[in-house]
Each structure stands twice: as structure tokens, then as C-alpha cells.
Amino acid sequence: MGAITLDKVTKAFGTMAVIPGVDLEIADGEFVVFVGPSGCGKSTLLRLIAGLEDVTSGAIRIDGSDATRVAPARRRLAMVFQSYALYPHMSVYNNIAFPLKMAGQDKATIRRKVEGAARILNLTDYLERRPGQLSGGQRQRVAIGRAIVREPAAFLFDEPLSNLDAALRVNMRLEISELHQSLKTTMIYVTHDQVEAMTMADKIVVLNAGRIEQVGSPLELYNRPANVFVAGFIGSPKMNLLEGAAAERHGAATIGIRPEHLEVSTGAGGEWSGVVGVVEHLGSDTFLHVQVEGLGPVTARVGGELDIRHGSRVWLTPPPERLHRFGADGQAIRQAA
Amino acid sequence: MARAVTRRRKLAFTLVGWTIGLTLFFPILWAILTSFKSEGEAIASPPSFLFFHWTLENYAEVQARSDYLLYALNSVVISLGSTGLGLLVAIPAAWSMAFAPSKRTKDILMWMLSTKMLPPVGVLVPIYLLFRDFGLLDTRGGLVAVLMLMNLPIIVWMLYTYFKEIPGEILEAARMDGATLAKEIVHVLAPMAVPGIASTVLLNIILAWNEAFWTLNLTASDAAPLSAFIASYSSPEGLFWAKLSAASTLAIAPILVMGWFSQKQLVRGLTFGAVK
Amino acid sequence: MATLHTRTTARFMLSPAVLLLLVWMIVPLGMTLYFSFLRYNLLMPGMEAFAGIENYQFFLTDPAFMDALVNTLLLVGGVLLITVVGGVFLALLIDQPFWGQGIVRLLVISPFFVMPTVSALVWKNMFMHPVNGLFAWVARGFGLAPIDWLASVPLLSIVIIVAWGWLPFATLIILTALQSLDQEQKEAAEMDGAGALSIFAYITLPHLARALTVVVLIETIFLLSVFAEILVTTNGGPGTASTNIPYLIYAQALLQYDIGGASAGGVVAIVLANIVAVFLIRMIGKNLEA
Numbered sequence: 001m002g003a004i005t006l007d008k009v010t011k012a013f014g015t016m017a018v019i020p021g022v023d024l025e026i027a028d029g030e031f032v033v034f035v036g037p038s039g040c041g042k043s044t045l046l047r048l049i050a051g052l053e054d055v056t057s058g059a060i061r062i063d064g065s066d067a068t069r070v071a072p073a074r075r076r077l078a079m080v081f082q083s084y085a086l087y088p089h090m091s092v093y094n095n096i097a098f099p100l101k102m103a104g105q106d107k108a109t110i111r112r113k114v115e116g117a118a119r120i121l122n123l124t125d126y127l128e129r130r131p132g133q134l135s136g137g138q139r140q141r142v143a144i145g146r147a148i149v150r151e152p153a154a155f156l157f158d159e160p161l162s163n164l165d166a167a168l169r170v171n172m173r174l175e176i177s178e179l180h181q182s183l184k185t186t187m188i189y190v191t192h193d194q195v196e197a198m199t200m201a202d203k204i205v206v207l208n209a210g211r212i213e214q215v216g217s218p219l220e221l222y223n224r225p226a227n228v229f230v231a232g233f234i235g236s237p238k239m240n241l242l243e244g245a246a247a248e249r250h251g252a253a254t255i256g257i258r259p260e261h262l263e264v265s266t267g268a269g270g271e272w273s274g275v276v277g278v279v280e281h282l283g284s285d286t287f288l289h290v291q292v293e294g295l296g297p298v299t300a301r302v303g304g305e306l307d308i309r310h311g312s313r314v315w316l317t318p319p320p321e322r323l324h325r326f327g328a329d330g331q332a333i334r335q336a337a
Numbered sequence: 338m339a340r341a342v343t344r345r346r347k348l349a350f351t352l353v354g355w356t357i358g359l360t361l362f363f364p365i366l367w368a369i370l371t372s373f374k375s376e377g378e379a380i381a382s383p384p385s386f387l388f389f390h391w392t393l394e395n396y397a398e399v400q401a402r403s404d405y406l407l408y409a410l411n412s413v414v415i416s417l418g419s420t421g422l423g424l425l426v427a428i429p430a431a432w433s434m435a436f437a438p439s440k441r442t443k444d445i446l447m448w449m450l451s452t453k454m455l456p457p458v459g460v461l462v463p464i465y466l467l468f469r470d471f472g473l474l475d476t477r478g479g480l481v482a483v484l485m486l487m488n489l490p491i492i493v494w495m496l497y498t499y500f501k502e503i504p505g506e507i508l509e510a511a512r513m514d515g516a517t518l519a520k521e522i523v524h525v526l527a528p529m530a531v532p533g534i535a536s537t538v539l540l541n542i543i544l545a546w547n548e549a550f551w552t553l554n555l556t557a558s559d560a561a562p563l564s565a566f567i568a569s570y571s572s573p574e575g576l577f578w579a580k581l582s583a584a585s586t587l588a589i590a591p592i593l594v595m596g597w598f599s600q601k602q603l604v605r606g607l608t609f610g611a612v613k
Numbered sequence: 614m615a616t617l618h619t620r621t622t623a624r625f626m627l628s629p630a631v632l633l634l635l636v637w638m639i640v641p642l643g644m645t646l647y648f649s650f651l652r653y654n655l656l657m658p659g660m661e662a663f664a665g666i667e668n669y670q671f672f673l674t675d676p677a678f679m680d681a682l683v684n685t686l687l688l689v690g691g692v693l694l695i696t697v698v699g700g701v702f703l704a705l706l707i708d709q710p711f712w713g714q715g716i717v718r719l720l721v722i723s724p725f726f727v728m729p730t731v732s733a734l735v736w737k738n739m740f741m742h743p744v745n746g747l748f749a750w751v752a753r754g755f756g757l758a759p760i761d762w763l764a765s766v767p768l769l770s771i772v773i774i775v776a777w778g779w780l781p782f783a784t785l786i787i788l789t790a791l792q793s794l795d796q797e798q799k800e801a802a803e804m805d806g807a808g809a810l811s812i813f814a815y816i817t818l819p820h821l822a823r824a825l826t827v828v829v830l831i832e833t834i835f836l837l838s839v840f841a842e843i844l845v846t847t848n849g850g851p852g853t854a855s856t857n858i859p860y861l862i863y864a865q866a867l868l869q870y871d872i873g874g875a876s877a878g879g880v881v882a883i884v885l886a887n888i889v890a891v892f893l894i895r896m897i898g899k900n901l902e903a
Contacts, residue, residue, distance in 0.1 A: 014440075052509050054616045071618070073515035085510035089528040098524075099514035146514070350711035357706065358717035364777065365723055367747070368735045380745040382753075426633060429626030437623035445631065447898050452638045454890035456838045458859040459883035462866050462876050463644035486637040493630055518622060547728040549841035550859075554867065564841070567730040571737075571845035578738055578745075585731040596726035597719050604789045608827050609897050612786050 001063045002076075002153035002186030003028045004049065009058035011044055011210075018044050019210040021058070026154075026188065026203075028063075031180050034190045035197040036207035036233070042190045043158055045207070049188065050079050050156050062153060073102070078147030079156040082163065084139045086131035086146075092118075093127040096145045103150075117145040120179075137168045144179070154186035161196065173199060194234050198222070206230050228330040231256045237287060239324070240298045246272075252325035252333055259301035261322035264288065266308065270315030274298065279308055290314055365589070372396070372582035379579040395583035403566070405584060412562035412588075414477050415552075416545035419484035420492075420538055426485075427492040428534075432522065434493075435500035436508055446497065450609060453490040457550045468555055477560045480552065484545045491544070492537055495606045499533025500526070536602030539595050543603075546592050563588040642883075648876035655870035668877035672865075678878075680853040681861040684768055685885075688857055689836040691772040692779055693829060699776075700783025700828065701821070707784070708791050718788075725781035729841040736774045737763060737846045767847045767855035774842055779835075783828045790824030791817070823896075830893035837886050858882050 004026040011019040019041050026032050034042040047053045049060060051072035059068045067075050078099075086095050096117055100110045118124045121141040131139055140160060147155055157176070161169045177200050180187050191197055197204050198218045206213040206221065206229070214226040218234075225231035231239050239256045247255040263270065274292035286306040292298045300316055308314070325333040359366075370386065371379050378389045399405045434442045464483065465474075473479030503526065511525045527534075549564040556565050567588055570581045596603070604612055652664040672678055707718050724732065740747050741762035749759030762770040794817065802812050840859045843849055849856035849864065856864070862882060866875030 050513060052512070052616065072509075072513050077513070079510065079513045081506040081510055083504055083506050085504065085506035087507060087511075087525055087529075098511070098516075102511075102515035102520065146510075150514070347711050350706070350709045351713065354706055354709070354711050354717045355713060357703065358720035361777070361780070362720040362723050364732070364735055364740065365727060367739060368731075371739060382745055382750050384747060384750060426630045430630035433623035433627040437619045439620065439623075443898065445627070447894055449630075449634055450897060451890060451894055452634050454834055454886055454893065455638065455642070456859065456882045456886040458838060458840070458862045459879040459886070460641035460645055461862065462648060462872055462879060463641040465866065466644075466872070467641075486633060489630065489634060489637075543726060547726070549729045550838065553730075553841055553844060554863070564728045564730050567728070567734060568841065568845050570734055581734060581738065585735060589727050589731055592728070593723055593726045596722065600718075600722055600785060601789075604786050607782065608786060608831060612790055612824050612827055 001028050002026075003063055004154060004186065004188070005059075005061040005064075006045075006049070007059040007061065009045075009048060009060060010056045011041075011048055011053065012056045017210065019048070022210075022212055024205065024212065024215070026186060028186055029184045031177075031187045031189065031200060031202045032205060033197040033201035033203070034188065034205045034207055035194055036192065036213075038192055040207040041210035042192075042207045044210075046079075046156050046158055046188060046190045050077055051075050076150075076153040077156055078150045078152035078154075079158065080140075080143045080147050080160045082159040084131070084143040084160075084163075086139055086142055088131050091128050091130060092123060092134070092142050092145075095131065095142055096123075096149055099146060099150045113149045114145075117148045120148070121145050136164050137172060140164065140172055141175075144176070148179075148183070152185065154188060157187065157189040159191055160189075161191070162193075169196075176200065195236060198234065204234075206233060208233075224332070225256075225324060226332055228254055228256070228326050231324055231326070231332075237299050237301060242295055242298070244295075246295055247325075250323060250325055253328040254326040254330070255318075256324035256326065257318040257322060259287065259299040260303075261319060262298070262300040263317040263319060264300050264302050264306075265315045265317070266312065268315065270317035272298070272316045272318075274314060274316065276308055276310060276312045276314055279306075279310060281305065288314065290316060292316065365593075368582045369586050370582075371579055372586045374579050374582075376577055376579045379582070395579045396587070399580050399584045399587070402580075403569075403584075405566075405587065408561055408563050408566035409587070411477060411556075411560055412546055412564070415480050415484060415560075415562050416542045418477070418481040419488065419545050420541040422481065422485045423489050423492040423541060424534070424538065427489060427496055427537075428522075430493050431496035431500050432526065434497050435503075436505055446494065449490040449493055453487075457487070461554060464551075465554060474555060475557045475559045475561070480555060480560055480562070483551050483555065484548055487548075487551070488541050488544055491606060491609075492541055494609045495537040495540065496530075496533065498605060498609075499530055499537070502533075503529050533602075536599050537606065539599040540603055540606040543592055543596055543599070645876045645879045645883075648872050649880050651873045651876075653872040653876075655872060664873060668873045669881075672874055672877045672881065677853045677856065677861060678858075681856045681858045684853070684855060685837065685857040687768060688772055688775065688839060689833055691769075692776045692836055693832060695772070695776040696779045696783040696832060697825060697828060699780050700787045701825075703780070703784040704787035704791050707788055722781040722785050724778050725785070727778065729778065730845050732778050733774055733842040733845045736770075736777070741770055763847050764851060767851065771839075771842055771846065771855055774846070775836065775839055779832055782832065786824050786828050787821060790821050794820045826896060827893075830889060830896065833889045834886065834893065837882070837889070858885070 006022050006024040009019060009022045010017065022045060034045060036042050044053065048055050051067070051070060055068055059066055061067060062075060087098065090098065093114055096114045097110045100113060115124070118127055121144060123138065123141055123145060126134060126138060131142060134142065143160070161172050164172060173196060189200060201218055203215060204218055204221055205215050208229050214221060214230045221230055221234045225234060228241060232241055235258055237259045239258045241254055241256045243254050247253060272292045272295060274290040277289045277291055280287040283305070284303070286302045286304070286308070288300045288302065288308065290298050290300060298316060327333050372395055373391045373393070374389050375392055378385060434446060468474045468479055507529070508521055508525060511521045516524065547564060549568070552562050552565045553568055556562070567584060570584065649668050650664060650666070651661050652667065653661045703721060707714065707721065738746070743749055743759050743761035748762065752759040760766070798816055799812055802816050807815065838859050839857060840863065843855055843857065843860045847855040849860045858878065859882065862875050862878040865871050865878055
């Protein structure tokens with residue numbers, strides 16, 4: 001069981017409030033991702049849950065019982081650190097066994113559990129090696145193994161993939177997702193990478209300056225961003241956010257349109273007209289960076305290949321149902337319909 | 338990266354390098370050579386460099402005439418004792434400052450450093466009088482205490498810079514894994530910090546072994562370490578150069594070897610981490 | 614960055630070191646300061662009386678004090694000059710690739726590990742002795758009259774002895790700094806058309822600036838306290854020709870038993886050292902933040 005509740009949790013370092021106040025419900029078995037730009041307080045929030053930092057006020061409940069003042073080791077949580085935090089002087093076996101030894105389990109149980117975890121994580125052949133002799137991905141798996149054997153109520157991941165190269169990151173992302181499918185244990189995962197958030201999460205928590213901007217499933221955030229910040233943060237390439245006359249025409253302070261939703265035409269005309277700057281051909285997609293007259297730079301994404309060159313004129317049309325409208329306070333204006 | 342170095346250039350540098358190296362080392366070499374000469378050959382002019390009658394009698398004489406081993410033992414006790422005691426106090430302190438720093442940590446470190454800046458001669462009088470009044474003059478215990486206190490800032494600083502390099506996340510991982518503070522230090526921190534602790538120990542043994550202000554002023558005979566014992570050769574025993582050389586060779590040899598092994602770490606310790 | 618529990622433990626573990634050093638600093642310092650205002654001679658026990666600033670007046674107006682101050686500055690300055698210039702030169706040399714580099718490095722740093730009493734006596738007897746010393750032999754070889762180093766140029770002799778011991782220190786630190794210089798920086802400068810001299814002046818030297826400052830400051834701290842070398846060679850003489858401030862205070866206290874006067878001298882020495890210490894501590898403090 002691993003339901004976690006944060007109740008008006010605040011954290012201040014000295015006089016500086018890093019987390020002004022967070023309420024959050026995490027259901028048992030959920031994969032929750034905390035995402036936000038660096039310095040938004042997502043790691044601090046995770047460390048508060050872990051017990052590595054004291055909360056300034058508020059309460060943290062794990063499975064209904066108050067864990068606010070409980071020592072980290074007693075919270076039945078396991079953490080995978082950004083740097084993996086493996087013990088460099090211990091073999092892989094001893095790294096994974098360490099929490100079990102600390103818990104005073106007998107040798108046979110330890111062996112069984114470590115070998116079980118090693119099998120799941122493809123580490124069986126590496127048990128006698130030191131962390132220094134492993135690749136980044138293997139180290140990551142050792143760190144996960146060390147977490148698994150404790151059979152925790154929840155796993156905490158602190159930007160676990162940020163030290164891996166791009167290809168490996170995609171692999172590990174899948175492995176962690178699969179792990180979650182098979183273990184069905186609560187996972188809280190911190191990242192600054194919205195792609196990781198979108199691909200892995202059941203529920204995304206978007207944080208900014210210590211506040212929760214929006215909580216929702218990936219598609220909810222994508223389709224119905226609650227405010228300008230979430231709109232700009234979720235989705236790649238970023239949503240085009242336009243202010244001024246174009247926005248006023250739609251009765252908003254800011255309007256947003258995702259690049260993939262813009263209709264692009266090279267001849268027939270459209271709502272906006274502009275000159276193509278850089279064109280990025282990805283094969284599967286083509287990104288157009290267009291300088292729209294009276295609006296400024298707008299990015300458009302077209303599926304497949306598109307024969308278009310720097311300096312060409314294009315017309316862009318935002319379909320009204322895909323348009324996001326935001327008020328002067330940055331909050332989304334929901335259609336009356 | 339690497340580019341071919343011409344053989345001529347390399348040869349030239351080899352020549353210059355070895356000449357200067359040997360010149361700087363020469364006084365030590367000369368003392369070692371002289372220690373194997375008879376007293377007559379030791380003061381002979383022109384001096385003989387290698388072709389003299391090699392003898393070990395000076396080493397035997399030094400022990401027989403002045404109980405060399407007592408002084409050596411004093412040196413060992415004083416340098417090991419002060420280093421060991423220092424570690425005992427410094428490891429917890431360095432742990433605190435490296436892994437649970439507070440707003441005042443930096444000030445405390447700076448203040449510790451500033452105690453090291455106090456010239457010993459500035460407190461010579463009170464320390465001497467206190468030692469006299471408490472019967473500590475010429476005792477090993479007294480000297481161990483003074484040298485421990487004198488080098489404590491260096492020990493704390495060195496350990497601190499080494500501990501700082503151990504990622505805090507590893508200790509946090511241990512904490513999450515259920516390790517108590519004691520287990521965290523014994524199973525995780527200490528094994529990881531072994532190289533750092535070892536070089537701290539080495540540097541401190543070197544500093545304590547070579548200390549020659551307090552040892553000269555606070556000891557006479559019973560607790561005098563080698564640095565004070567050698568000083569007794571300044572007169573009139575100083576006339577016996579071969580014996581002086583034998584005593585000197587014995588006194589510097591162990592520390593020289595230690596110094597060679599710890600040269601890299603030495604820089605960090607002696608500059609309080611300012612140069613690595 | 615930790616929980617309250619950890620912080621409490623930390624404070625507890627830090628306290629022994631802090632308390633010990635606090636006592637070690639406050640007690641003797643307080644006593645020195647107190648004695649410095651007393652008329653207090655060990656040969657006349659029971660005669661202690663408040664003396665006001667008399668001890669300071671005596672100490673500071675004593676012609677020996679001026680001599681000692683000048684000697685101290687000359688000693689510090691001379692050794693610094695030799696070790697810093699020599700250290701840069703030696704470090705640059707050892708940094709070049711040549712056969713037996715590692716061994717030469719060991720040879721060069723060795724003098725640092727020789728205890729001051731040994732180095733002083735070896736130099737005094739086997740090198741600087743006017744009759745049997747190697748220098749005398751070399752001088753005669755060139756047909757010159759040997760000089761009695763410690764009698765005719767005592768301060769210079771001591772500068773040489775001390776500099777020999779500290780040259781390795783400077784070399785080692787400068788060498789370490791030199792080797793931390795990013796090779797790509799040099800290569801970039803080379804691509805930009807800089808010659809060897811320009812690279813040294815514009816890249817290497819600025820990179821060494823910090824290490825050099827550290828060398829100067831740390832050596833100064835230690836050199837202000839040179840004592841053993843003088844005690845076993847010249848005893849401060851002839852006259853006061855090689856007396857520095859530590860030796861003067863030592864003589865005042867343990868040879869003349871003038872506790873009050875020596876304490877006043879001690880306070881003066883502390884003030885002098887602190888002038889340097891302030892700069893050093895600032896610099897290291899800055900480094901701590903980086």
C-alpha cells in the first residue's frame with residue numbers, strides 16, 4: 001500500500017519560502033510525475049516526502065498515518081537519486097543488499113531477494129562488480145535494484161535519467177514504466193523533462209515557483225492546460241503563445257495554438273501570412289519557423305515531408321476548436337459551451 | 338593531444354632537470370654519505386664523495402652514546418599520538434561541517450584556520466608557565482596535547498575538503514536504506530574517505546615529526562623527540578659530523594619516504610584546499 | 614539541507630573540536646595579554662606589579678627590536694623571493710616531459726621533509742663551515758679565500774638554509790596549479806597565434822596567480838615564526854645580526870626570564886602575523902564559496 005497525502009505542506013529555508021503550500025493526494029499504485037523548470041521546488045517536495053528535509057508546516061500522511069516527523073528509513077519509501085548514490089566501495093551485490101542488512105534480515109533472505117532483483121534488472125552477471133565498472137544504465141539499474149528489494153510502499157525517483165545519454169534515457173524510461181506495470185507500487189518521479197512526464201505518468205503535477213500549477217493526466221494537461229505556464233511547458237515543440245490584437249480578436253489576453261494544430265498552406269491563403277525562416281526536416285515531421293506579419297515568430301509542425309524553403313510565403317490558420325484562450329491573469333478561459 | 342617531443346629537446350630537459358634535482362637533493366645525499374664515513378674522513382678536505390672506507394660505526398655510536406632509540410620512540414609517540422587524538426576530534430567535526438552545514442559553518446572553518454595563524458611565539462610564555470605549573474614540561478603527554486591542538490585546524494580542514502567531495506546523496510541513500518548515524522559513518526563514509534583520512538594522517542605525522550618550536554622549548558631530555566635531540570649537536574657534539582649525519586639520516590629517512598608517497602595530497606593539506 | 618535531527622547531531626559532534634580550539638586560543642592569548650601589562654620576572658618571584666604599557670615601551674624602543682624587525686622582514690622577504698621565483702622556474706621545468714621526471718620531482722621536493730634542526734646543522738657544519746665545509750673547499754678550488762658564512766653573513770646564510778627547505782613547497786604547489794591548467798586553453802591560444810612567451814605571460818601566469826598568492830601568504834605565516842634554524846646555528850648572533858622577532862622573544866622569556874617583556878613581544882608578534890593572516894583567510898574564504 002502506498003497512498004500519500006500532502007496536507008498544506010510548506011518549506012522555508014530561513015526566510016525564503018521554497019514551497020509556499022502544497023496539497024496533494026497520491027493514490028496507491030499511481031505513477032505521479034512532478035515536473036517543472038529547475039528551481040521550481042519539485043526536488044525539495046520529493047525530499048520532504050522522503051524525510052530528508054523537515055517540513056516547515058503541514059503534514060505528510062502515508063497510508064493514512066502521519067509520517068511528518070518519522071525518520072526517512074521508517075517511512076517505507078525507497079529513493080533513486082539523480083547521481084544514483086551507489087556505494088562505490090561495495091559490490092553490486094552489497095549495494096543492493098545494504099538496506100536489507102540494515103534491516104537485519106538473515107543472509108538467505110537477503111541472497112534470495114538480491115538475486116531476484118538482479119534477475120528482473122538484468123544484473124545477474126554483474127553482481128560482483130563495483131559500481132565504477134558499470135555503465136550509466138547499469139548503475140541506474142543497481143540503484144533501482146536497491147530500491148526494489150526493500151519492497152517499499154512507494155518509490156521516489158529524483159531526476160533519475162538526467163545523467164544518461166539520449167538513447168539510453170528512452171530505454172530506461174520504458175524499463176521504469178514496465179517496472180511500474182509489474183510491481184504496481186506507487187511511484188513519484190521528479191523530472192524537468194516534460195517528455196518523460198508525458199510518456200510515463202498516470203498523473204502529472206506541474207510545479208512552478210513552489211506552487212502546483214495544475215494536476216492532471218498527460219492528455220488533460222495537453223488538451224486543457226489550466227494556464228499560460230502549463231500551456232507553454234507541456235508539449236514539444238512549445239505552444240505558440242500570442243498576445244495583442246490577435247488575442248483580443250478572440251476575446252483573450254493571450255491565445256495559444258500548438259504548432260501541430262496549425263493548418264499550413266502554401267498558396268490558398270489563410271488567417272495569418274508570413275515568411276518561412278528556418279525549416280527543420282525531421283523526416284516524420286517538418287517544423288517551420290515562420291515570421292508572421294503583425295504577430296512575430298510562430299512555429300508550425302507539419303506531418304511528413306514538406307518541400308518548402310527559407311524565404312517562402314505561407315499561410316497559417318488556427319482551427320478555432322484548437323485555440324486556447326487565457327485571461328489577463330494567465331488562467332484559461334473556458335468556453336461557455 | 339600529445340605531440341611528438343623532439344629527442345634533443347627531451348635530452349636537454351633531462352640534463353637540466355637532473356642537474357637541478359640532484360643539486361637540491363645534494364645536502365641530504367651528502368648527509369647520508371657522511372654518515373657512513375669515519376669522523377676523520379667526514380671533515381677531510383678535499384672531501385671524498387664515494388671512495389672512502391664505508392662504515393656503520395656511527396650508527397652504533399649514536400645509539401650507544403646518546404640512547405638514540407629513546408628519542409626516536411618519543412618522536413613516534415608524539416607524532417602518532419597527536420595525530421590519532423586529532424583524528425578522533427576532527428572526524429566528527431568534519432562530518433558535521435561537510436554534511437550538515439549551517440549558516441555558521443563557514444565562519445567556524447575560518448575561525449579554526451585563524452587559530453593556526455597565531456604565531457607560536459605569541460603564546461610561548463603562558464604555555465611554558467602553564468606547563469611548568471602543571472608539571473608537563475618534558476613530558477610526552479604535554480607535547481602530544483600541544484601538537485594535537487596546533488595541527489587540529491589542519492586535520493579538520495583536510496578532512497572537511499575530502500568529505501566535501503563525497504556526494505551527500507550517498508549518505509542520504511544510506512539514511513533512506515535504514516542506516517543509523519553510526520552505521521552511516523562506519524559502513525559508508527569511512528570506507529569512502531579512507532584515502533583522504535590516510536593522507537591527512539600522513540601530513541600530520543610529517544608536521545608533528547618535524548615540529549621544532551614547541552619540542553625545543555618544552556622538552557629537555559625525557560620527552561625530547563628527534564628534532565630536539567638533533568639540536569643538541571649544535572655544540573659541542575656538532576664537531577662529530579659523521580655522527581651528526583648518522584643521527585640526521587635516521588631522523589629524516591622515515592618522514593622523507595612518507596613525504597614522497599603523500600606529495601599529491603600534501604598540497605591540498607598545506608594550502609587548506611585552496612590549491613588542489 | 615538536512616533535518617533538524619541531523620543538525621542537532623551535527624552540532625553535538627562539532628563541539629569538542631570547537632571547544633578545544635577555543636580554550637587553546639583564549640587561555641594563552643589572555644594570559645599573554647595580561648602578562649604584557651605586568652612587571653614580572655621569573656628571577657624575582659613575588660614582585661609582580663602592574664606596569665601599564667611599560668613593557669611595550671621597553672620592547673618597542675629596545676634597539677634589538679628594530680634589528681629583529683628588520684631581520685624578520687629581510688628573512689621573510691629574502692626567502693619569499695628565492696622560493697617564488699625559483700618555484701615557478703622549477704615547476705615549469707618539471708612540467709616538461711623528460712626522462713626520469715618522477716624521480717627528479719621526488720628529489721626536488723625532498724628538502725621540505727627535512728626537519729629544521731637537521732637542515733640547519735647539516736648546512737652549518739658540512740657546507741658553511743669556514744675550514745672543512747664544502748663551500749670553503751669549492752672557494753679554495755677557485756683560488757678564493759673561504760668565508761665564514763655564519764659569522765660574516767649570518768642572515769644571508771639563514772635565508773639560504775630556510776629557502777632550501779621552502780623551495781620545494783613553492784614548487785609543489787605551483788606545479789599542481791600548473792598541471793590543472795586546461796590544455797585546451799593553451800591550444801586555443803596557440804591557434805590564435807600566441808608564441809611560447811605570450812602563452813606564459815597571458816595564460817599561464819594569470820592561471821598561477823592564485824597559487825602564487827597562496828604560496829606567499831602561507832610561507833609568510835611560517836617564515837614569521839622561523840626559530841629552530843636560528844637557535845642551532847647562530848643563536849641570533851653575532852650580536853643581533855641574525856635575531857628575528859621569535860628568537861628575541863624566546864631570549865627575553867627563557868634566557869632573561871622577563872615574562873612581562875616577552876609577553877609584550879608576543880603581542881607584537883601576534884599583531885604582525887595577523888596583518889598577513891587577514892589577507893590569507895579572506896582568500897581561502899573566497900575559495901570556499903567557489
